[in-house]
Amino acid sequence: MSEVKEKAALAAANAPQLAWLTSEQKNHALLAAADALITGTEEILKANQEDLERGRQNGTSASMLDRLALTSERIKGMAEGLRQIAGLQDPVGEVLETLDRPNGLHIIKKRVPIGVIGIIYEARPNVTVDAAGLCLKTGNAVLLRGGSAALSSNIQIAELFHAALESAGLPKDVLQLVHDSDRSSVDEMLKLNGLLDVIIPRGGSSLIQHVVQNASVPVIETGAGICHTYLDASADLEMALSIAVNAKAQRPSVCNSMETLLIHQHFAGKYMDQVGEAFKTAGVELRGCERTRQLLPEAKAVTEQDFATEYNDYILNVKIVDDLQQAMDHIAKFSTKHSECIVTENEEHSARFLNEVDAATVYHNASTRFTDGFEFGFGAEIGISTQKLHARGPMGLPALTSTKYMVKGSGQIRG
Amino acid sequence: MSEVKEKAALAAANAPQLAWLTSEQKNHALLAAADALITGTEEILKANQEDLERGRQNGTSASMLDRLALTSERIKGMAEGLRQIAGLQDPVGEVLETLDRPNGLHIIKKRVPIGVIGIIYEARPNVTVDAAGLCLKTGNAVLLRGGSAALSSNIQIAELFHAALESAGLPKDVLQLVHDSDRSSVDEMLKLNGLLDVIIPRGGSSLIQHVVQNASVPVIETGAGICHTYLDASADLEMALSIAVNAKAQRPSVCNSMETLLIHQHFAGKYMDQVGEAFKTAGVELRGCERTRQLLPEAKAVTEQDFATEYNDYILNVKIVDDLQQAMDHIAKFSTKHSECIVTENEEHSARFLNEVDAATVYHNASTRFTDGFEFGFGAEIGISTQKLHARGPMGLPALTSTKYMVKGSGQIRG
Numbered sequence: 136m137s138e139v140k141e142k143a144a145l146a147a148a149n150a151p152q153l154a155w156l157t158s159e160q161k162n163h164a165l166l167a168a169a170d171a172l173i174t175g176t177e178e179i180l181k182a183n184q185e186d187l188e189r190g191r192q193n194g195t196s197a198s199m200l201d202r203l204a205l206t207s208e209r210i211k212g213m214a215e216g217l218r219q220i221a222g223l224q225d226p227v228g229e230v231l232e233t234l235d236r237p238n239g240l241h242i243i244k245k246r247v248p249i250g251v252i253g254i255i256y257e258a259r260p261n262v263t264v265d266a267a268g269l270c271l272k273t274g275n276a277v278l279l280r281g282g283s284a285a286l287s288s289n290i291q292i293a294e295l296f297h298a299a300l301e302s303a304g305l306p307k308d309v310l311q312l313v314h315d316s317d318r319s320s321v322d323e324m325l326k327l328n329g330l331l332d333v334i335i336p337r338g339g340s341s342l343i344q345h346v347v348q349n350a351s352v353p354v355i356e357t358g359a360g361i362c363h364t365y366l367d368a369s370a371d372l373e374m375a376l377s378i379a380v381n382a383k384a385q386r387p388s389v390c391n392s393m394e395t396l397l398i399h400q401h402f403a404g405k406y407m408d409q410v411g412e413a414f415k416t417a418g419v420e421l422r423g424c425e426r427t428r429q430l431l432p433e434a435k436a437v438t439e440q441d442f443a444t445e446y447n448d449y450i451l452n453v454k455i456v457d458d459l460q461q462a463m464d465h466i467a468k469f470s471t472k473h474s475e476c477i478v479t480e481n482e483e484h485s486a487r488f489l490n491e492v493d494a495a496t497v498y499h500n501a502s503t504r505f506t507d508g509f510e511f512g513f514g515a516e517i518g519i520s521t522q523k524l525h526a527r528g529p530m531g532l533p534a535l536t537s538t539k540y541m542v543k544g545s546g547q548i549r550g
Numbered sequence: 551m552s553e554v555k556e557k558a559a560l561a562a563a564n565a566p567q568l569a570w571l572t573s574e575q576k577n578h579a580l581l582a583a584a585d586a587l588i589t590g591t592e593e594i595l596k597a598n599q600e601d602l603e604r605g606r607q608n609g610t611s612a613s614m615l616d617r618l619a620l621t622s623e624r625i626k627g628m629a630e631g632l633r634q635i636a637g638l639q640d641p642v643g644e645v646l647e648t649l650d651r652p653n654g655l656h657i658i659k660k661r662v663p664i665g666v667i668g669i670i671y672e673a674r675p676n677v678t679v680d681a682a683g684l685c686l687k688t689g690n691a692v693l694l695r696g697g698s699a700a701l702s703s704n705i706q707i708a709e710l711f712h713a714a715l716e717s718a719g720l721p722k723d724v725l726q727l728v729h730d731s732d733r734s735s736v737d738e739m740l741k742l743n744g745l746l747d748v749i750i751p752r753g754g755s756s757l758i759q760h761v762v763q764n765a766s767v768p769v770i771e772t773g774a775g776i777c778h779t780y781l782d783a784s785a786d787l788e789m790a791l792s793i794a795v796n797a798k799a800q801r802p803s804v805c806n807s808m809e810t811l812l813i814h815q816h817f818a819g820k821y822m823d824q825v826g827e828a829f830k831t832a833g834v835e836l837r838g839c840e841r842t843r844q845l846l847p848e849a850k851a852v853t854e855q856d857f858a859t860e861y862n863d864y865i866l867n868v869k870i871v872d873d874l875q876q877a878m879d880h881i882a883k884f885s886t887k888h889s890e891c892i893v894t895e896n897e898e899h900s901a902r903f904l905n906e907v908d909a910a911t912v913y914h915n916a917s918t919r920f921t922d923g924f925e926f927g928f929g930a931e932i933g934i935s936t937q938k939l940h941a942r943g944p945m946g947l948p949a950l951t952s953t954k955y956m957v958k959g960s961g962q963i964r965g
Contacts, residue, residue, distance in 0.1 A: 378963055540911040540921075543904075
């Protein structure tokens with residue numbers, strides 16, 4: 136049996152033991168894991184050095200090395216994250232519905248763990264801690280398959296986690312880390328129906344698309360974000376500039392940042408100089424439509440391909456539209472249905488936009504950068520779902536649960 | 551462009567128009583469709599005769615012809631089904647959660663239609679009506695791909711539905727029927743990410759497995775049912791026999807019927823004759839384990855393969871177990887996680903069984919045959935989900951919806 140299948144089977148065999156632990160038992164294990172990360176800081180840093188050394192030899196890019204690199208500060212942050220998860224409310228066991236049927240059947244719908252969750256991610260050791268913590272809190276076993284460039288760090292983190300689980304009296308086999316760094320181990324995971332209940336990919340769009348296209352295990356698609364902000368004719372200038380610049384430039388590398396700014400022709404007619412100035416100050420390169428370039432000649436010409444690109448960088452497409460409908464048509468064509476925003480003082484327009492634009496999160500007069508589990512008050516999140524099944528938008532702990540009907544009778548049979 | 555892709559694109563283009571209709575508009579269209587089926591009965595029956603004639607020429611089995619055959623009674627039943635759907639509460643627009651954040655953001659989580667639903671099914675024209683009705687009620691566009699043996703009937707039904715949609719002022723293109731009867735049209739549907747939001751297969755396990763294994767569009771897996779009933783040591787004899795016979799023999803062809811009866815050794819020691827007699831009377835063939843055959847020599851020997859088979863027939867596996875744990879271990883090994891039952895007077899045992907057995911629906915002292923949307927009070931159902939994401943167990947109307955976050959601000963940006 137391959138390593139992946141063997142570890143998935145171990146996780147599945149041990150998952151039931153995790154499913155009915157009390158919140159106290161799970162929180163105890165989470166706090167033990169947080170402590171283990173702190174006391175094991177030296178060992179983690181040593182393993183991380185091995186990863187970094189290997190990365191440098193392989194010519195890994197500086198930005199990838201930066202995401203891979205750990206410091207004692209970052210490890211403290213990871214431990215703090217686990218303590219925060221321990222402090223969140225446990226969704227498992229919650230009664231969602233009770234039904235009393237005329238024949239006397241009493242039906243209870245309860246939240247239960249999903250079972251075994253597969254996480255496929257890139258070379259970011261913090262995801263190992265995050266995912267392990269969120270799955271533990273929700274009573275799920277987990278099979279982790281991180282990027283091979285972080286393997287030494289991940290092995291060390293998993294060892295510390297295992298010791299913490301055992302010290303808390305839980306079976307360590309509910310957390311499994313795949314060591315096999317061959318791409319084929321990912322593809323094998325994608326087909327483990329019956330052992331894995333769901334796979335959640337975390338990373339760039341090529342990873343996510345590979346998982347979505349090839350998995351037969353159910354997938355929760357996360358992350359891709361081509362987000363728009365539309366400045367309506369009646370938008371307040373100061374608010375519009377503040378929201379648009381924040382959506383683009385506060386942290387361009389993340390999925391909820393803006394890629395295309397749509398501007399009503401009347402707003403553009405009055406304020407295009409200020410728009411250009413604001414983005415220039417923020418260090419953002421503009422790519423504009425024909426009408427934009429008449430008003431801002433320094434902008435490059437935007438292409439259809441640009442409208443379909445998630446830059447994750449200080450680059451912004453700008454398009455002037457005739458009206459709200461044209462803005463919504465553009466969004467319908469290019470949006471990845473993540474986060475979309477209208478800035479307007481017109482209540483009728485904001486209502487239409489919020490109702491009709493098809494996205495996980497739609498905004499009126501606020502930056503798209505708020506699409507985030509912490510900002511919504513959910514605490515840590517496993518990702519932001521951009522699909523429509525099971526969970527949509529920031530996924531709090533309930534997104535890592537399933538449900539079960541318990542039916543209590545007194546001999547009822549069907550006639 | 552292929553027929554499938556063209557029709558999916560038409561459905562997707564028209565879906566937004568359906569999404570924000572009022573319940574009244576949708577109900578009006580449903581009632582119009584019910585009327586259209588009644589007034590179009592002759593045309594449907596004529597088309598159905600073509601299907602039956604073609605089926606007979608192709609040597610289709612009697613049971614398949616029976617499921618394909620329509621009568622004016624059956625058409626009345628289908629119309630009545632649409633009227634019932636019109637009478638159900640519309641889940642779309644329901645506010646599921648509101649969050650007021652410290653920064654003043656007001657967040658509303660609302661139920662919205664999923665978008666475009668693909669349904670792949672066998673030669674049962676009633677599924678055409680059912681699926682079209684349920685999708686319409688929930689504001690979803692639908693792409694229907696039924697078994698080719700029912701194509702003439704389905705074309706006629708879709709035409710009547712289209713006329714009803716138009717008479718109610720709705721775009722007829724929200725309902726699309728695939729005519730291409732080549733298997734490749736199914737496989738093409740399975741890959742239409744971006745046009746279809748979900749695919750729901752309805753039919754036998756080979757159809758469902760083909761969809762699950764090959765789709766890149768998210769799937770809701772339905773139907774496979776290897777269900778168990780466990781008669782505990784303390785079970786009441788009369789209740790136990792009544793539930794077990796009902797679970798097996800009231801309608802063996804459906805997914806929530808029982809395939810394997812597990813019996814505690816003490817119960818078997820006292821009552822095995824009565825068990826054998828009850829199933830003999832019900833016309834059920836028994837396949838027993840070694841210990842069963844010592845008490846009921848007329849039972850054939852059961853195999854591991856039998857335990858993994860969904861008979862959908864008057865055949866039952868019988869196994870005597872030492873205790874509750876052995877019963878639960880057997881269930882964990884062979885269950886499809888659909889419906890599982892314990893008959894016992896021991897409250898501790900029933901609590902363990904309901905908590906620990908991993909299935910969509912778990913029963914104490916009632917027949918597994920109740921796992922059904924009507925029996926749960928949901929009204930019509932699109933199927934019974936046996937997966938853990940999105941929906942589990944009987945799927946009422948809310949299972950055909952997604953959610954959306956609407957965020958209202960006053961200029962908030964992220965710091």
